[in-house]
Amino acid sequence: MKAVRVHKYHQQPSIDEVPEPTVKGPFDVVVKIGGAGVCRTDLHIIEEQWADKTGVALPYTIGHENAGWVHDVGSAVSNVAIGDTVILHPTPTCGLCRACRAGDDMHCSNNAFPGIDCDGGMAEYLLTSARACIKLDPGTQPEDVAALADAGITAYHAVRKAAPLLYPGTTCVVNGAGGLGHIGIQSLRALTATNIVVVDRNAEALDLAKQLGADQTVLADGKHVDTVLDITNGDGAEVVLDFVAEQGAQQDAFAMTQRAGSHFVIGYGSNIDIPTIDIISTERNIIGNLVGTYNDLAELMVLAQAGKVTLHTKKYPLDAALDALADLDAGRVRGRAILTP
Structure with a gap:
């Protein structure tokens, strides 16, 4: 064969x-x-x-x-x-x-x-x-x-774990709308009532995200962290699902997570470099997904x-x-x- x-x-x-x-x-x-x-x-x-x-x-x-x-x-x-x-x-x-x-x-x-x-x-x-x-x-x-x-089970598994945190009125950022992210958007729509904000550097991927149920989309143009903070009244999102986690996206994902929020790491390829004081002082969670x-x-x-x-x-x-x-x-x-x- x-x-x-x-x-x-x-x-x-x-x-x-x-x-x-x-x-x-x-x-x-x-x-x-x-x-x-x-x-x-x-x-x-x-x-x-x-x-x-x-x-x-x-x-x-x-x-x-x-x-x-x-x-x-x-x-x-x-x-x-x-x-x-x-x-x-x-x-x-x-x-x-x-x-x-x-x-x-x-x-x-x-x-x-x-x-x-x-x-x-x-x-x-x-x-x-x-x-x-x-x-x-x-x-x-x-x-x-x-x-x-x-791709499907990995995205669904992360959403399934995050779902109890995503009660109505919360925001979830989907960082990356590619092979896993586009399934994560649909899983969020099926399991939660959260506000779904999708961040991607590709405009076509964002168009697909809108079709699949994203409430808002943000082009990753270097100002996207500030844009997400503006959308969330300066607080950041309760949950960030990071389907990229390389080339700086992993740092952005943590920055878009609010105090006591949860940063789910799903993609991989780069290290997360965060001062420990930034973790303990805000009680943000970093959660792995396999x-x-x-x-x-x-x-x-x-x-x-x-x-x-x-x-x-x-x-x-x-x-x-x-x-x-x-x-x-x-x-x-x-x-x-x-x-x-």
Whole structure:
């Protein structure tokens, strides 16, 4: 089968012919990929940002936003059958550790992360587990929902955590309206009554944000922090969801957060440099977010199949994976790039 493989960091991947994965364990599931999302994390992998954290051996196949059809199953799999349409939670988990038992399976002590620390789904087939599979309506096209498996669940997970803070009359700033941010806007609209202010440096992204439910939009032109402070009567927002968190955006996000407010860090790529006195004197919170739980993805799919959350995508054949990565890196993708093997 064809697969997008990283052979060396700081070099572009190649599209190789590799053996198809096979079922070995009783709970294994092999999925024929119908859609694989292209994420900024894939760029960070190529840049070697994840190497020390994962210890993955090169070469390997990237791609951690995956949906498709069940191709083969292990002897103990009972929740899906061959031919079922599925979206995959990004981390197959054990189901036995304390985190899994508590429903916090993103922190499973025995999980794998296809596309991050083992072979992923930018390929024709992917090996996963029964615990990662969410069965979809047979009429769902995997390429239309694949990015919900990471971009979607990550945005939804952050909104789900922030929702109790966003009672009517509050303001939430969405910093970045790209692949994750455009889903975050819709999730906020579905779960809260907060005033949604979207900040982005791209006017087209702001136009999309308005269509998706943003109450106000602000162009990131160097004066955007002051503009947000003006909108919030000088106070800042109760919650800032930072879907960028690099190239200075992370500092702006903290500056747009009000006293006792919460700065949710979702994007990444740069350090946050804040004097500790500015944290303690204002009691602002900085909260990390890593993907989300199986239940987060299941809830998000309910919203998606009800039409309350939709993905805006640009589709590429698997053979054009390098074009998709280049377009993402250059900011030419509105919404999410999807590979269709």
